[in-house]
Amino acid sequence: MKNNGRQPQVLVAGGAGFLGSHLCERLIDEGAHVVCLDNLQTGKRENLRRLQRSEHFEFVKADIVEALPPRITKRKFDRIYNLACAASPPLYQADPEHTMLTSVLGTHRLLRLAEASGARFLISSTSEVYGDPAMHPQAETYWGNVNCTGPRACYDEGKRAAEALTFDYDRLGRAEVRVARIFNTYGPRLAADDGRVVSNVVHQALTGEDITIFGDGSQTRSFCYVDDQVDGLYRLMEYEGPQPGPINIGNPNERTICELVDLVLTLTGSASEVVYQPLPVDDPKRRRPDISKAEKVLDWRPATSLEQGLRSTIAWFEANLGRTARVREAEAEVRLSA
Ligand code: UDP
Numbered sequence: 001m002k003n004n005g006r007q008p009q010v011l012v013a014g015g016a017g018f019l020g021s022h023l024c025e026r027l028i029d030e031g032a033h034v035v036c037l038d039n040l041q042t043g044k045r046e047n048l049r050r051l052q053r054s055e056h057f058e059f060v061k062a063d064i065v066e067a068l069p070p071r072i073t074k075r076k077f078d079r080i081y082n083l084a085c086a087a088s089p090p091l092y093q094a095d096p097e098h099t100m101l102t103s104v105l106g107t108h109r110l111l112r113l114a115e116a117s118g119a120r121f122l123i124s125s126t127s128e129v130y131g132d133p134a135m136h137p138q139a140e141t142y143w144g145n146v147n148c149t150g151p152r153a154c155y156d157e158g159k160r161a162a163e164a165l166t167f168d169y170d171r172l173g174r175a176e177v178r179v180a181r182i183f184n185t186y187g188p189r190l191a192a193d194d195g196r197v198v199s200n201v202v203h204q205a206l207t208g209e210d211i212t213i214f215g216d217g218s219q220t221r222s223f224c225y226v227d228d229q230v231d232g233l234y235r236l237m238e239y240e241g242p243q244p245g246p247i248n249i250g251n252p253n254e255r256t257i258c259e260l261v262d263l264v265l266t267l268t269g270s271a272s273e274v275v276y277q278p279l280p281v282d283d284p285k286r287r288r289p290d291i292s293k294a295e296k297v298l299d300w301r302p303a304t305s306l307e308q309g310l311r312s313t314i315a316w317f318e319a320n321l322g323r324t325a326r327v328r329e330a331e332a333e334v335r336l337s338a
Contacts, residue, residue: 001030001238003078007056008032011077011119013064013110014084016043018189019124019182021051022230023081028056030234032079037072039063041098042086047189064106065098068113077119079237082110085159087126089152089280090195096154103158107165114175122178122237123166125246128156129181132284137254139290140181140246150282163246170243177243178236183250183289187226187309188316198223201261202310202317205270215279217258222288224251225309228302235298244297250289251302260306267310 001008010027014020015036020043024034033056036048040061051057062069064084085102086092092099107123114121130138131146146156169175186198194200204211232249255263261274294300 001032001079008078009035009076010079010081011035011037011072011110011113012081012083013037013106014043014082014124016040016045016047016059017083017087018047018187018191018194019185019226019229020081020083021047021189022187022226023083023233024048024051024057026230026234028054032056034058035060035072035075035077037062037064037068038084042088042091042191042194044191064109065101068109073113073116075117077113077117080110080114080117080119080121081124081233081237082107082122082162083124085124085155087155088195089155092155093151096151099154100158103155103162104165107162111165111169111175114177115169120176120178120237121166121169122180122233123162124233125159125163125179125181126155127181127183127248127250127287127289128152129160129163130284130287131156132282133286136286137252137288137290138248140248140293147282151280152282178239179246180233180236181246181248181250181289182229183224183248183287184221185224185226185229185250187313189226190313192317192320197221197257197260198310198313201264202268202314205264205268205272206314206317206321208270208272210275211261211265211272212277213257213261213274214277214283215257216276217261218256219279219283220254220256220286220288221260222251222254223260223306223309224249224302225304228304232294232298232300235300239298241297244293247294247297248289248291249294249300250291251306252288252291253306254286254288255306263306263310264314267307268314
């Protein structure tokens with residue numbers, strides 16, 4: 001990250017989340033001073049444990065739907081990443097109004113801050129802008145197939161509006177912007193109760209609970225390991241050429257949900273049973289990124305196989321389950337001795 005000899009000042013909205021916390025770590029490794037802004041709705045303080053040991057890291061608890069605190073607006077940033085939004089279907093549908101406003105109002109506030117700061121701005125958009133896609137694989141040129149009145153619309157249409165606003169700032173010369181369309185990403189620090197398929201299945205396999213497959217499991221997703229995703233986001237932000245337009249960041253290795261479950265069962269050696277539950281409304285049938293633009297423009301492609309990525313995710317969940325269990329035991333002892 002070049003900044004005329006000064007330490008780059010970077011704001012990461014949503015920096016306490018799964019993806020955000022990994023990005024903050026990468027940015028500090030790259031020599032930045034990072035200010036993490038998060039309302040802790042789905043982000044967690046424990047994701048910041050390693051970061052808070054660094055003198056180059058600050059945490060500010062605030063919600064980008066509300067006016068940004070003076071501690072943020074009085075500062076000058078070189079880069080602003082907007083990763084703030086609940087991203088798992090059950091969590092973003094739990095408060096759909098807040099989800100929509102996070103993308104629309106929150107992005108607006110951060111764009112205005114980028115304009116005032118002269119900062120470059122990156123929005124984490126999503127493969128959900130393609131909806132249930134009629135084009136396969138999905139290239140950035142595809143305009144998508146989103147149900148604008150369904151339960152996923154708060155997320156999908158919020159992100160589409162955020163993209164529109166972001167490109168208007170670019171067209172009007174108000175801020176230099178980057179738009180990443182993130183495809184399903186997994187890895188350590190996905191919360192066990194997040195509700196996404198990888199965290200659900202890994203947690204269920206390790207605890208011996210039934211594995212929940214929604215529908216018949218023939219629907220596909222393409223899973224990207226978090227370190228690869230963070231590398232793609234960083235490269236896009238630091239790309240110095242003319243406005244590249246939206247860029248898909250994801251792993252084109254497409255799997256059915258049944259294949260994912262089989263792999264997790266094999267890697268964990270779990271004896272969990274598989275149970276089938278109804279497919280959620282508007283659940284996309286197929287999803288796979290065309291990443292030729294990322295390869296060409298950013299010289300980026302994922303380096304981690306699904307098996308490698310799942311192994312480290314499983315190891316993290318195992319270590320974490322142990323810790324959770326020890327905390328529960330300690331609490332039980334305190335209750336018994338009280
Ligand atoms: N899914 C599943 N079991 C689960 C959670 C999700 O079969 O416990 C399915 C879900 O219906 C979807 C896919 O896995 O088809 C990916 O779901 P996820 O919520 O991870 O992300 P999405 O890509 O749908 O936003």
